[in-house]
Amino acid sequence: MGDFMGKKIAILGSTGSIGTQSLDVARKHKFEVCSLVAHSNIDLLEQQIREFRPKTAAVFSEDAGKILKQRVADTDTKVTFGAEAVVELAAETEADTVINAIVGIAGLKPTLAAINAKKDIALANKETLVTGGELVKKAVKENGVKLLPVDSEHSAIFQCLQGVPEGALKGILLTASGGPFFGKTCEELKSVKPADALKHPNWDMGAKITIDSATLMNKGLEVIEAVHLFDVKPKDITVVVHRQSIIHSAVELVDGGVIAQLGAPDMRLPIQYALTYPERFECPCPDLDIFKVGTFTFERPDIETFTCLGSCIKAINDGGLKPTAVNGANEAAVRLFLDGKIGFLDIGEIVARALEAQCVVDTFTVDDIFAADKAARELAYDFAAKL
Numbered sequence: 001m002g003d004f005m006g007k008k009i010a011i012l013g014s015t016g017s018i019g020t021q022s023l024d025v026a027r028k029h030k031f032e033v034c035s036l037v038a039h040s041n042i043d044l045l046e047q048q049i050r051e052f053r054p055k056t057a058a059v060f061s062e063d064a065g066k067i068l069k070q071r072v073a074d075t076d077t078k079v080t081f082g083a084e085a086v087v088e089l090a091a092e093t094e095a096d097t098v099i100n101a102i103v104g105i106a107g108l109k110p111t112l113a114a115i116n117a118k119k120d121i122a123l124a125n126k127e128t129l130v131t132g133g134e135l136v137k138k139a140v141k142e143n144g145v146k147l148l149p150v151d152s153e154h155s156a157i158f159q160c161l162q163g164v165p166e167g168a169l170k171g172i173l174l175t176a177s178g179g180p181f182f183g184k185t186c187e188e189l190k191s192v193k194p195a196d197a198l199k200h201p202n203w204d205m206g207a208k209i210t211i212d213s214a215t216l217m218n219k220g221l222e223v224i225e226a227v228h229l230f231d232v233k234p235k236d237i238t239v240v241v242h243r244q245s246i247i248h249s250a251v252e253l254v255d256g257g258v259i260a261q262l263g264a265p266d267m268r269l270p271i272q273y274a275l276t277y278p279e280r281f282e283c284p285c286p287d288l289d290i291f292k293v294g295t296f297t298f299e300r301p302d303i304e305t306f307t308c309l310g311s312c313i314k315a316i317n318d319g320g321l322k323p324t325a326v327n328g329a330n331e332a333a334v335r336l337f338l339d340g341k342i343g344f345l346d347i348g349e350i351v352a353r354a355l356e357a358q359c360v361v362d363t364f365t366v367d368d369i370f371a372a373d374k375a376a377r378e379l380a381y382d383f384a385a386k387l
């Protein structure tokens, strides 16, 4: 494993889908896991602490954190808790690379703290870039750290761009599975339940991103993420529904060439690449059996029905705090939908209203981002209260 054995990593969101798969990669390559963070799943976090013996661990929930601290008092792991503790851990961890696999805007401050402490970032938390893209990029530049994408599409684009000279990128083909409701009409979508939306055809992921995949909000967030990561204009990104989820995205070059990255739908490859870049090693994920896949299909997304995608594209074109507004509204709306308080199509309606309600600004701070996020969430709660 060359220079990478013993690589020092921290995982924020270690108990989630990306977090546990990051630990698979860490286990395989004997990385040193310096720090772990979760929200409240202390049963799993305790197991992880006992297996990986990190120096520090933080729990967002104070109540859960207090219990965990007692439970692992026999280990050498120092446990802290609360929102501030998560941000402090991100800055103070001994790790060189912080994997951010927290879900939602809650990931933004820890990302900024880690960058300002000169840590490289392996970023799964797309909401970090959607809400704080400009600020994050500035901090990355000032601190001379690496920001490596974990999101499968963005990892694919990043992989395709290796060896492509500057100025040769013309556009991006951002692939989408289409989610569980591809081909359905608005009429059919009116009555879908959370359990239907939680059944993703190809990927096993956390609840929030699974709902985002069903509404195509996830693809909208990914367009915004790609604009920030690859310095392209929204108009240069084409969303392609590719039901098989084997082509993880492609780049279009000025000479007409198109380079794609393929693989089994398994996040451990993009996670590992973000940790070992530019090197490549065996990965704990299945090989692609291309004959089993047999056929590739490519279709246009239905933006009339799945309105979140269009709202995100409008948000990034308008810029400022609009992306934060659509993201915050969506985070609240997804929670309300999972709790049975609103219908599936209401998510798109809430996101569209938040986009409308947010005014255009040129410059903003982290505090402005959180104020815009709060306003968008309140709009979502008001909408649900009036149903």
Ligand code: NDP
Binding pocket: 012, 013, 014, 015, 016, 017, 018, 019, 037, 038, 039, 040, 041, 042, 059, 060, 086, 100, 101, 102, 103, 104, 106, 124, 125, 126, 127, 150, 151, 152, 203, 204, 205, 206, 207, 208, 209, 267
């Ligand atoms: P999960 O819901 O499975 O996991 C989220 C993790 O974050 C859990 O460990 C959770 O802890 C922790 N967490 C949640 N809120 C906080 C908080 N406020 N402070 C500290 N920790 C917190 O999500 P996923 O792994 O699916 O997704 C994580 C991120 O990666 C998202 O931004 C998602 O969009 C992105 N992503 C995910 C992909 C996937 O395949 N899953 C693919 C591409 C991107 P606890 O368990 O205690 O609740």
Ligand code: MG
Binding pocket: 151, 152, 153, 154, 222
């Ligand atoms: Mg993705």
